[in-house]
Each structure stands twice: as C-alpha cells, then as structure tokens.
Amino acid sequence: MFRKIHSIPGLAAALLVAVTAATGAVLSVQPALQRLEATVPARGEVTVAALAERVQAALPGVESIERKPSGLIVATWFDPDRPGMATIDPRTGAVTGAYEPSGTVRWITNLHRKLLADDTGRAVVGFGAAAMLLLTLSGTAMLAQRLGGWRRLFGPIRGSASGRLHAELGRAAVAGLVLSAATGLLLSATTFEFLPDGAPAEAAPAEASGGPALPVGELGALKAVDLADLRKLAFPDPGDPTDVVTLTTASGEATVDPATGAVLTAAENDAWQTASQWIYALHTGEGLWWLALVLGASSAVVPVLTGTGLVIWVARRRARPRIAHDAGAQSADTVILVGSEGNSTWGFAATLHAALTAAGHRVHTRAMNDVAVFRHARRVVVLTATYGDGEAPASARRFAERLARLPAAPAPAFAVLGFGDRGFAHYCGFAETVDAALAATGMARLLDLGRIDRQSAQAFSQWGADLGAALGIELALAHVPSRPRTSRLRLVAREDYGLAVDAPTAVLRFAPAEPGPSLHARLFGARLPSFEAGDLVGVLAPGSDVARFYSLASATRDGVLEICVRRHPGGLCSGFLNDLPVGGEIDAFVRANPGFRPAPGSAPVILVGAGTGIGPLAGFIRHNDHRRPMHLWFGARNPASDFLYRQDLDRWLAERRLTGLHTAFSRVATRTHVQDRLEADAETVRTLVAKGAQVMVCGGRDMAAGVAEVIGAALRPLGLTVEALKREGRYVEDVY
Known part of the structure; x- marks a missing residue:
C-alpha cells in the first residue's frame, strides 16, 4: 500500500516537487544573509x-x-x-545603505509561490506541497517497514546504490521536508480561503x-x-x-x-492570527535564520530524491516481465504469487499466467510481498525461489508477516512450486516453509509441493501437466528461459593456485572485449558494467543459457572484473573458466548483491572466508580507503599452494587497509579449519562485536554453518546470538 501511495504522487508531481524544493532551497539562504546584514x-x-x-x-x-x-x-x-x-x-538611526531587493530573488520567489502565474500557479504549488507531504510520510513509513519497524528507522540501510542514496537522503531530510510541506500546504489553504487568511x-x-x-x-x-x-x-x-x-x-x-x-x-491578534505568523515563519525561516538553513538543506536533496526515485521506479518496472491480460486482484479466480531474487522466476510465472488465461481462467500475478485477501480467488499458486540458507528471496521477504496478519476469509486452494539447485544444502528450502505456512492456515492443498532443479523447462512442463490434471484442464507449459543481456569480457590476467592439493583454483581478471560494430560501440567504446565488490557476476558457459554466479572481488573503478573460481568435478562453467586462456572471452552479466556489503560507518568488520570465499572479502579490504578496522579470518588447504591473495594481504596490512590476518590451513601438520581458528580467537571476536563489529562470512555452506556455531558460542557471554546480529544486519553471509 505504502509503495503505491509513494510512487503514484511521486511520478505525477516529480518535476513540480523538484522545482518548488529547489527554489525553496535557494530562498532559504536569504534570512541568513539578511541576519548577517542586520544590527x-x-x-x-x-x-x-x-x-x-x-x-x-x-x-x-x-x-x-x-x-x-x-x-x-x-x-x-x-x-x-x-x-x-x-x-x-x-542604535544610532544613521543610514547604512540603500535598500534594494534583488530582482532575481523576487523572480525566484514568484516561481516558488505561484510558478510565475496567478491563482492557477498558486493552486498547482499547493498540490505540490500536498504531494511532498504525502511522499515524505509514505516514504518514511516504507523505510521503517523495510528496516523492521520504527525503532530501527535509523539502522543500516542496504540495497542498490540508488536505493541506499534515496533512503539515506530521505531519512536525513524527513523532519525538514514534513515541516516545509505541511506549513506550505497550510499557507496555500489560507490563500484560497479554505482556512482564515490569518492577516494581522x-x-x-x-x-x-x-x-x-x-x-x-x-x-x-x-x-x-x-x-x-x-x-x-x-x-x-x-x-x-x-x-x-x-x-x-x-x-x-x-x-x-x-x-x-x-x-x-x-x-x-487572535489565536489563529498568531498561529499564522508562526506558520509563515516556520515555512520561510524569516526570523529563524538557522531554521531556514535546515529547511533549505532538506529541500536541496529533493531533486536528488526525485532522480533516484525515478531510477528505482524504472529499474523495478524493467525487472519484471510484462504480463498480458492481468486480471484485477479482486476479480481473478486464480492468483499467482511470485518469490524471486533475480527475476528469473517471473518468467516462469508469465508462462503459467498465459497458459491459464488461454484455458479460460481470470488470472492475476503479483509479488509474494503483496499477498492479500483475494475475494473471488478459488486457487493461489505460489512460484518461489530460495535465497541463501533457506531464506526468502527479495520479492517474498515480507510474505510471512503479511500472511499472518490477514483476516479470516474463505480460503482458496493452494499449490507451491519451488525453484532451486539440488547442489545446495537447502534446496527449495523457502518453498518448503511457504508450503507449510499455507497449509497451517487451513487452505486446501491443490498439489503437493513441487520442485524445479536449475530452472528445468522439462520439469516445469511436467508440473504444469499435474496442475492441469488437478484443475481438470490440459495445461501445456512450454517455457523458454530468456537469455539475459550480457557483456562480452576478455580475460586479461590469471593466477592459478591449488594444483598441488587437488583443488585447482584461479583468480581471473576480465576487461571489456574489443568494441563491436555498433554505432554506440564505435562512439563510446566497450565498457565494464557497473558493479561493487560483493556483487555477483553471472557467467554463461558455451551452449548454456543458465548462468552460474560468482562473487566479485573488484569494483568497476578498478578497471577489471575479478573473480575466484575453483574447478568442480563435472562443473560445466567452473571447468570452462579454469581452462580459459588469457585473451579468451566470456558472456557475462552483473547482478547487484547489496545485502552483502560492509555497513556504513567506522565500526570494525570481521571477515571470514575459506577458499574462493576470500574473493569479495579481498575486494572490501582493497577499497577500505578510510582504514576502518577490518580483521580477516581465512582458511585454505596449504599456504604453499592455495593461499589466495597472499601478497596483496601483506601489502594491505602494511597500508592499514587490513588490521588483522588470522589464517588456518587444513593440509598441514596442524590441520585447522577457519572455524577452529575463530574458536581459538573467541576473545578477539567477542571484543570486536562488543565494539559494534559486523560479521561477514563467505564460502561453502558447511564452513558457514561451523562459523555460525563458533561465533554464537563466543557471543554468549555478551548475551548476544548470531540470530540477533542477523536481525540487526550485523551478521551477513554469502554462501554456496
């Protein structure tokens, strides 16, 4: 609800709000300048x-x-x-100078108050004030909801670069914007006599x-x-x-x-006339020069909020496929709910939507986060991926809490289809959680929980046949995954490790391939996509439309796209990359991974990685320009064969980008793993967490589980748990 309230007036009044805010920011310096001039x-x-x-x-x-x-x-x-x-x-009555109000200031004032027009302009500006108030309040409510409640409103914010900038600036400016918009709306109401004019x-x-x-x-x-x-x-x-x-x-x-x-x-003056004087003073800052500067600073961010808001809206619109013949939510007989992290599940949902529509059903498709009471729905079909360690993907993170708050209503039948990879320990784990939650509401089961391994079109078609049989119709689901838009990258350097311990691993660095024949390429050349360390790159092996994802150890500003890849037995993509010679090329695309980045601020960071899990952690250390305390616990097999980034880590220690390095090797006499080293260093971990440290873990699932257990034990004397840190955004994982 808040998103619709926020986006509709934002889109309708974007330019108006930006103009009135920008002119208000310019006018805000006038009270301070006059105060400097006054005795x-x-x-x-x-x-x-x-x-x-x-x-x-x-x-x-x-x-x-x-x-x-x-x-x-x-x-x-x-x-x-x-x-x-x-x-x-x-003090003296002496003339100190001629009083000549600026013509430019008068022009900006007229633009701010009435868009250089008369009553029509004033009415439009009043609408802009109402839109700004609505945008500010709804945006703040959305942010509080996203961060887990009003008490966490000032907690760390995660998301894309534009999303973080939008939220951080909006949060900082909220008080000033509410005051400016509310007082501006009241002044507009008095202009048109909806309220007494408040004249002295x-x-x-x-x-x-x-x-x-x-x-x-x-x-x-x-x-x-x-x-x-x-x-x-x-x-x-x-x-x-x-x-x-x-x-x-x-x-x-x-x-x-x-x-x-x-x-x-x-x-x-009566009470309203006195109040009107205060409303005018609070809106303009006249007589309160320091408040004027605060309001001006708040208004100055509005054009940036407008720009980033449009970027977010466009990205959201592009992220989902266009679904034709989408029935209204309250008139549909079939509702499809989608849980997706990288949007591929939406493609399967679109195929199902089209097939059910062709069979005569009225179908509505929406994100799982938007679950509601669907008055005429006879069935709800959930298609969801699983993120990380059995967690909800982005479009389903609020599903459980919203489902729990739904009022009692006639319950439709349900079916859940999970998407995942059998190679992961928690294969379709979130789908299992959703299936159990829906069953617990008393809804009838239409089908047993279905699972799709690695986006198999054949398995999806078979599940569709089963669904059709349950509905009494023939349902043919012929889904062709859309090939993601990729960039062509060329391998410019590689470092090979691990051959002596039977764990072939390569650090690969890619640059843009030579420009193609298109006009854009000839004019602007080939460029790297935009990314940060910790984001993911999807690589398409030859002959495959299914991407394999690797964490990035570099950022765009480094001039290369850098990953660590270990060869897995029978691994199509890992084998392809490990065999790729310098000069070889790949097709790849970048996916943002904002949930795995160091939180803003200067608090310490505990980095834990094993094997190729060091990749994004190395990127975080490389970009630690402010020298915040960063401590790395790294596990490998043998320091002589697969100590990734060894020379870089030594240099970063000397440059104070890395504060402490703690290593563990499993193929030497001591035979220790990274979780063993953490257990031995429990006091250090405990001290850092007590100082507000964030824990970041990257690597295999078994390693991550062991690390969580050890760190949980280390935190008990502090009365903390890993789960509590996760809720605060102070314990994040990127595991595979």
Whole structure:
C-alpha cells in the first residue's frame, strides 16, 4: 500500500516537487544573509520611540519604519529630492545603505509561490506541497517497514546504490521536508480561503485630537514598545492634523495620537492570527535564520530524491516481465504469487499466467510481498525461489508477516512450486516453509509441493501437466528461459593456485572485449558494467543459457572484473573458466548483491572466508580507503599452494587497509579449519562485536554453518546470538 501511495504522487508531481524544493532551497539562504546584514540590539536596549526619534533626525521626510523578521531596519521616505528606502542602524538611526531587493530573488520567489502565474500557479504549488507531504510520510513509513519497524528507522540501510542514496537522503531530510510541506500546504489553504487568511489584526480608523504634535521620541505608546516587538511604524501626514501614528507589533495594531502619545484604537491578534505568523515563519525561516538553513538543506536533496526515485521506479518496472491480460486482484479466480531474487522466476510465472488465461481462467500475478485477501480467488499458486540458507528471496521477504496478519476469509486452494539447485544444502528450502505456512492456515492443498532443479523447462512442463490434471484442464507449459543481456569480457590476467592439493583454483581478471560494430560501440567504446565488490557476476558457459554466479572481488573503478573460481568435478562453467586462456572471452552479466556489503560507518568488520570465499572479502579490504578496522579470518588447504591473495594481504596490512590476518590451513601438520581458528580467537571476536563489529562470512555452506556455531558460542557471554546480529544486519553471509 505504502509503495503505491509513494510512487503514484511521486511520478505525477516529480518535476513540480523538484522545482518548488529547489527554489525553496535557494530562498532559504536569504534570512541568513539578511541576519548577517542586520544590527540587532538586545531586548530592552532600544525602544520604538527612540528609534523613531533617531531616524526622523537622520531622514526628516521619513514615512515609515519597518523591522524585517531578520532584525533589519528599513526606512521609507519621500522627499522631492531624495525618495527611496534605506537600511538603518537602530542604535544610532544613521543610514547604512540603500535598500534594494534583488530582482532575481523576487523572480525566484514568484516561481516558488505561484510558478510565475496567478491563482492557477498558486493552486498547482499547493498540490505540490500536498504531494511532498504525502511522499515524505509514505516514504518514511516504507523505510521503517523495510528496516523492521520504527525503532530501527535509523539502522543500516542496504540495497542498490540508488536505493541506499534515496533512503539515506530521505531519512536525513524527513523532519525538514514534513515541516516545509505541511506549513506550505497550510499557507496555500489560507490563500484560497479554505482556512482564515490569518492577516494581522487592523485597528479601527481614528482621528487625532488635532493639537500640536509632540516629538516622536516623547510619545508614551511608542516608549512602551521594545524594538524587538516592532513590525511597522507609519508616521502621520505632516499636513493633516487629524492623521495618526499607526503602530504594528507582533501582537496586533494600534493607532496613536501624535499630540498626546495616547493609544486611540487597538486590535489584538487572535489565536489563529498568531498561529499564522508562526506558520509563515516556520515555512520561510524569516526570523529563524538557522531554521531556514535546515529547511533549505532538506529541500536541496529533493531533486536528488526525485532522480533516484525515478531510477528505482524504472529499474523495478524493467525487472519484471510484462504480463498480458492481468486480471484485477479482486476479480481473478486464480492468483499467482511470485518469490524471486533475480527475476528469473517471473518468467516462469508469465508462462503459467498465459497458459491459464488461454484455458479460460481470470488470472492475476503479483509479488509474494503483496499477498492479500483475494475475494473471488478459488486457487493461489505460489512460484518461489530460495535465497541463501533457506531464506526468502527479495520479492517474498515480507510474505510471512503479511500472511499472518490477514483476516479470516474463505480460503482458496493452494499449490507451491519451488525453484532451486539440488547442489545446495537447502534446496527449495523457502518453498518448503511457504508450503507449510499455507497449509497451517487451513487452505486446501491443490498439489503437493513441487520442485524445479536449475530452472528445468522439462520439469516445469511436467508440473504444469499435474496442475492441469488437478484443475481438470490440459495445461501445456512450454517455457523458454530468456537469455539475459550480457557483456562480452576478455580475460586479461590469471593466477592459478591449488594444483598441488587437488583443488585447482584461479583468480581471473576480465576487461571489456574489443568494441563491436555498433554505432554506440564505435562512439563510446566497450565498457565494464557497473558493479561493487560483493556483487555477483553471472557467467554463461558455451551452449548454456543458465548462468552460474560468482562473487566479485573488484569494483568497476578498478578497471577489471575479478573473480575466484575453483574447478568442480563435472562443473560445466567452473571447468570452462579454469581452462580459459588469457585473451579468451566470456558472456557475462552483473547482478547487484547489496545485502552483502560492509555497513556504513567506522565500526570494525570481521571477515571470514575459506577458499574462493576470500574473493569479495579481498575486494572490501582493497577499497577500505578510510582504514576502518577490518580483521580477516581465512582458511585454505596449504599456504604453499592455495593461499589466495597472499601478497596483496601483506601489502594491505602494511597500508592499514587490513588490521588483522588470522589464517588456518587444513593440509598441514596442524590441520585447522577457519572455524577452529575463530574458536581459538573467541576473545578477539567477542571484543570486536562488543565494539559494534559486523560479521561477514563467505564460502561453502558447511564452513558457514561451523562459523555460525563458533561465533554464537563466543557471543554468549555478551548475551548476544548470531540470530540477533542477523536481525540487526550485523551478521551477513554469502554462501554456496
């Protein structure tokens, strides 16, 4: 719900919100500049009477004195020889310079308030303020939901580069944006009289007694008002003995007899008029120059939020296949829920959707995160991948909690199909969890849990036949996986390890292949895709459309794409890569892996890896430019044959990019594994975690399980668990 609330007004008002925020940011510096220009006496130092006397002596033709919210004193006079406006030193009454408001500032102000138009422009700007308020509140709610609740709103943020930037800036600016948008909306409402206009009270017309005027400095009503309370003082017409002095203060307006100094009429601001003054001050920052700068800084990030928001929206739209004939969620008889990490499961869902639609069903397909009560659905079919150690993929991470909150309703039948790789310990583990959760709700089972190994089109077709039989229809699912869009990369360097211990491993570095014949390639040349250390590269072996993924040990700015690959017996892709000669080429694509990156900040980082699991960890160390404490525990077979990155690690220790190196080797006399070394170093681990350290583990599943057990034992004296650290984002794994 929050995503729709957030995205629809964002897309509709993106340019308007960006323009009003940008102009507001420019105007925000004006109160500070005026405050620098103003001389502001302490309260009680200067009265309005004293100021008026001094100004009248310096400018005999003075008509009015105005105190700006910044404290700047501006006098307006009319004399046939010298008409104009001037700034005044309130302590002496001396003219300090001409007052000439900037034409550029006036233009920007008109653009900000009414888009250089009249009432239509004001109405559009009011809509923009409402959109900004809605975007800010819904975006904050989405972020809190994503981070696990309002208490974790200021916790570490993970995601793509544009997503992290969007969330970090939005979180930092939320208070300023809410204040700016809410006060702007109120001001717009008063402009169109949806609320009282809040104009200051005006005293009733009055006539002076007509006697000789006293010196202005002796008028009692003016002597009783401190300069800090003055808004405007208007002098009487010297040629009209019945004209009065008009005094406007923070609390209202009064007329004063220039012959006696007595107040003739007075009007006090009511509560709404007083509130309106505060609303205006809070929106503009006039009189609160420091607040103006805070609001300006918040507004300045809005154009960036607009840009990153559009990038996120476009990426989300591109990530899912277009599904034709998608029925409404509440009118469909069949609902397909999709759990996917890399979007390949959406392709299978689209094939199923098309087949069921062709068979006469009304079908609706959506992400598992968006599970709801589907009033007319007779069946729910879940297609889900499994991520990591039996965990939910990206589009299903909120499925369990949302399912648990659904109200009781007529339950449709269900079927679950899991996608995975039998080579993984938790093959289709999340699908099993979902199947059990749906059964626990009392829903009838349409089919037993199905499993698809390595995106097998044949297995998917067979499952489709079984589903069709359960529905009483013929269902032919002919799915052709779409080949991902790839880049052509050329191997420029390799380092081979592990031959002596029967574990052939290579560190491979790729650069863009030679530009192709396209115009774009000829103009711009070949480039590496954009990636960070810890992201994944999918490699397509010759003759295969199924990618194998490897963690990246480099970032785009390094100029090479670097991976560590161990040859696996019968491994199609690992064999291909280990045999690839320098100059050989591959087809590959990059997939972001934002969940496996060091958290922002300066807290220590504990890196644990074995074998090729050191790859992304080496990348994190290489880019540790701020020299935050990083400690690496690394396990291999023999230091003489497969100590990956040995020379680099020594150099990084000398450069203080790496703080501590702890190694374990299983094919030497001591025969220790990385978890054994961690157990021996439990006190060090405990100390680092107590200082806020994040733990990052990369390598095989058995190793990762052993590491989790050892670290869990080390944390018990602190009253912490690995599960608790995972919930805080302080224990992350990239295991295979």
